[in-house]
Amino acid sequence: MKARQKRIALIVAGLAALGVAAVLVLNALNSNIALYISPTDVAAGKAPQGKLFRIGGMVKEGSIKREADGITIGFIVTDTEKDLPVAYKGILPDLFKEGKGVVAQGKLDGDRFVATEVLAKHDENYMPPEAAKALDDASARAAAKTAQEGAAPPPATPPATSSSPSIKY
Amino acid sequence: MNNRLINWFKYASPQSFYPLAGKMIPWFTALAVIFGIAGLWIGMAVAPTDFQQGEGYRIIFIHVPASWMSMFIYLVMAFWAALGLAYNTRLSGMMASALAPTGALMAFLSLWTGALWGKPMWGTWWVWDARLTSELILLFLYIGFIALQASIDDPRRADKAGAILALVGVVNIPIIYFSVKWWNTLHQGSSVSLTKSPSMAMLMLWGMLLMALSFWMYSIAVSLIRARSIMLERERNTEWVKDVLAGEGK
Numbered sequence: 285m286k287a288r289q290k291r292i293a294l295i296v297a298g299l300a301a302l303g304v305a306a307v308l309v310l311n312a313l314n315s316n317i318a319l320y321i322s323p324t325d326v327a328a329g330k331a332p333q334g335k336l337f338r339i340g341g342m343v344k345e346g347s348i349k350r351e352a353d354g355i356t357i358g359f360i361v362t363d364t365e366k367d368l369p370v371a372y373k374g375i376l377p378d379l380f381k382e383g384k385g386v387v388a389q390g391k392l393d394g395d396r397f398v399a400t401e402v403l404a405k406h407d408e409n410y411m412p413p414e415a416a417k418a419l420d421d422a423s424a425r426a427a428a429k430t431a432q433e434g435a436a437p438p439p440a441t442p443p444a445t446s447s448s449p450s451i452k453y
Numbered sequence: 454m455n456n457r458l459i460n461w462f463k464y465a466s467p468q469s470f471y472p473l474a475g476k477m478i479p480w481f482t483a484l485a486v487i488f489g490i491a492g493l494w495i496g497m498a499v500a501p502t503d504f505q506q507g508e509g510y511r512i513i514f515i516h517v518p519a520s521w522m523s524m525f526i527y528l529v530m531a532f533w534a535a536l537g538l539a540y541n542t543r544l545s546g547m548m549a550s551a552l553a554p555t556g557a558l559m560a561f562l563s564l565w566t567g568a569l570w571g572k573p574m575w576g577t578w579w580v581w582d583a584r585l586t587s588e589l590i591l592l593f594l595y596i597g598f599i600a601l602q603a604s605i606d607d608p609r610r611a612d613k614a615g616a617i618l619a620l621v622g623v624v625n626i627p628i629i630y631f632s633v634k635w636w637n638t639l640h641q642g643s644s645v646s647l648t649k650s651p652s653m654a655m656l657m658l659w660g661m662l663l664m665a666l667s668f669w670m671y672s673i674a675v676s677l678i679r680a681r682s683i684m685l686e687r688e689r690n691t692e693w694v695k696d697v698l699a700g701e702g703k
Contacts, residue, residue: 292539299620306624310635318637319582340637377576379505387639403576408644410510410653412501 320387323361323368331392339368339397340387340405348382361386361397372399379404465544467684468693474677481677485670492663500656512570513657517645518665519562522672523591524626526556530598531623534616546612547687549619550602551680555672557595563588575639583632584640587625594622608687 285293310317320340321330331337339361347360357376360367370388380386385405390398411419464470496514503510530552537545567585568578579585598615605611633642645651651658688694 288539295535295538295620299623302621302624306628310628314636317583319580319639320637375576377574379574380576384505401577403580403639404574405639406505406574406641408641408652410503410506410513410644410657412654413504414501415654416504 322363323366324363326368326392326397327366334391336389336391336400338387338389339370340385341368343380343382343384343386345382359386361388368397369395370397370399370402372402374400374402376402377404379406465542467544467547467688468691470544471681471684471693471697474681478674478677478681481670481674485667485674488663488667488670492660492665492667495656495663496660500660501654503657506574509570509573510657512566514660514664516563516566516570517661518668519559519566520588521665522668523556523559523563523588524629526552526559526672527591527594527619527622527626530556531619534619537612538616538620543687546608546616547680547683548676549612549615550599551676551683552672553595553598553602554679555675557592557599559668559672560588560592560595564592577639580639582638582640583636584629584638587629587632590625591622591629594618594625598622 320338323339323341325331326339331339341361341363344360344362344367347358349358350356351358351371355373357372358369359372359382360369362368370390371393372388372390380402381404385407387403387405388397388399389401389403391400392398464473492514496511500511502508530549533545533549533552536542537549564585567588571580572578598618601618602611602615605614632638633640644653645658645661653661685694685697
């Protein structure tokens with residue numbers, strides 16, 4: 285083997301070893317790297333007790349309510365399997381909407397999650413409003429069709445309107 | 454076959470690469486300007502408003518190209534570093550050092566535009582999620598590479614130390630790229646990838662790709678300019694540099 289080939293072999297071997305080490309470290313740290321846990325994790329008791337942590341999921345349709353004190357906003361975060369009620373006092377981001385992604389930081393208070401910070405998580409889709417409306421209409425038509433044809437029609441979810449009183453967009 | 458090989462090795466010497474780079478710079482600069490104007494025009498004037506983010510999404514036309522470049526430049530830098538370590542060529546180290554400041558600029562731009570975008574959309578400038586944190590590490594890697602090279606006086610030794618740092622840091626690039634797939638992050642997934650069709654309207658995609666091309670051309674042009682000055686500086690005691698300087702003095 286020439287000296288040059290030795291050096292190349294050394295570089296390749298070094299990179300491979302480094303890659304394996306990185307995979308092992310990242311696997312070990314997996315739960316620390318994740319930014320948030322899901323309502324299912326919370327229900328399974330994986331949430332830290334008495335410590336700040338983040339939950340993430342969708343804001344359940346029709347769940348946003350302003351509570352009696354006039355400042356606290358209540359909503360439900362869902363991962364479609366489990367729901368977690370959240371209470372929050374403060375300013376919500378513009379993209380915070382029912383049916384959209386949300387990440388909230390806070391603590392568990394009994395069965396309720398008291399948030400100190402609420403962030404909106406948007407998806408990777410970018411399109412003009414007309415295209416989004418066309419997609420919504422098409423899925424609404426498809427839902428109506430299955431509701432007509434099916435023996436047990438699933439409850440048709442109304443298209444998201446700006447009916448939530450507390451949120452202005 | 455033999456001929457082609459000889460041609461490649463010919464341009465591996467600074468002496469013959471210097472004039473070639475000089476000839477290429479105006480072309481890449483012109484392409485950067487043309488693609489940039491076309492991309493900005495489509496991005497800012499032609500592409501439609503987004504259904505959820507309104508006009509605010511348009512920062513994507515800077516943010517995504519800068520992020521792509523920050524990762525890609527690092528890979529190229531590591532490639533030159535490996536080549537330099539393996540073959541001991543003078544040019545490799547010069548190319549790696551020429552790329553680093555542009556890569557750092559791109560990583561900074563990516564983080565900065567990301568913060569400006571995150572505040573109105575997510576509700577925060579910064580969050581320690583996997584995507585943002587690994588991109589910040591990339592910026593630190595670039596800065597570390599520049600600092601390490603600057604701290605060693607002998608350029609050949611500086612190249613070697615820098616090359617090892619650059620190669621070690623390569624492990625961070627797939628982490629940045631796949632972070633949104635592997636972990637829960639606030640940052641959304643990729644809109645454009647090799648494995649699925651893009652989830653963007655056609656015009657938005659065109660604006661972004663043109664801007665990405667413009668960033669590519671800019672990065673190549675600037676790196677070549679920087680590489681040329683490094684060549685002159687490092688080889689200032691050689692005959693060819695004296696010839697070049699005498700020629701430009703006329």
